[in-house]
Amino acid sequence: AVTGRWVVVLSVSKLCMAFVALVLALAYAATGIWHQSKSAFCLSSYVFCWTLLLSLICESIAGLAFFRIYANAVECVGDTLVFSRVVHRWWTVLTAGTLGVGIGLGTAGATFVFDDPLDDFYPVLFLPFCYLGAAICQFIAGLAILSVDSYARAFFSSSEASKRTIEMQSRRGRA
Numbered sequence: 108a109v110t111g112r113w114v115v116v117l118s119v120s121k122l123c124m125a126f127v128a129l130v131l132a133l134a135y136a137a138t139g140i141w142h143q144s145k146s147a148f149c150l151s152s153y154v155f156c157w158t159l160l161l162s163l164i165c166e167s168i169a170g171l172a173f174f175r176i177y178a179n180a181v182e183c184v185g186d187t188l189v190f191s192r193v194v195h196r197w198w199t200v201l202t203a204g205t206l207g208v209g210i211g212l213g214t215a216g217a218t219f220v221f222d223d224p225l226d227d228f229y230p231v232l233f234l235p236f237c238y239l240g241a242a243i244c245q246f247i248a249g250l251a252i253l254s255v256d257s258y259a260r261a262f263f264s265s266s267e268a269s270k271r272t273i274e275m276q277s278r279r280g281r282a
Contacts (some may be wrong), residue, residue: 110176117172124165128199129156133199156219163213173198197254204248211241 134154177198181187190198215237218230 111173111179113175113179116175118279120165120168120172124169126160126166127158127161131155134158149164152219154217159212159216160220163209163216166205166209166212170202173202173205177202194258197251197258201248201251201255204244204246207215207244208241208248210259211237211239211244215241 131154137151151208177190180189186192215234218233219236220227222228222230
C-alpha cells in the first residue's frame, strides 16, 4: 500500500534505462564495425542524442517514483518525518541523486540536439562535464541506497520497530 504502483514505475524506468544503454552500446558497436561509413557515424550520433534524452526521462521518472513512495508513506502513516526517523536524510539524497543523473545525461543530449553549428560552442567539449556530473550523482544515489538499506534493516530489527508499527497502525485506525 505504501509503495503501490510506484515500485512498478521505478522498475519500468530502470528497465527502460537499461534498454536505452543497450541501444547505445549496439550503436557504438555498429560504428566500430562499419567505421568507414559516414552515414553509420551520423546514425550513431543520432542514436546517441536520443539515448541521452531518453535517459533524462527515465531517470526523472525514477526520481518521481522515489518521491511518490515517500509521499505515500507520509499519507499512510500520517507522519511527515517517517522517513527521516528511519533512514535520516538518505531518502532525499537518493531522490536528488537520481534526478541529477537524468539532468546530467539529458543536458548532454540537449547540447547536441540544440547545438548551433555556426557558433563557437562544441558540444563534444562539454560532454565530459555532463557525464562527470551524472556519474557523481549516480555514485551518490548508490551510496544513498546502501545507507537507506542499512538504516532500514537496523530499524526493523530493533525493538523500536515493533513499537512504531503498532503506533502507526493505531494512527491509521483513527484516521
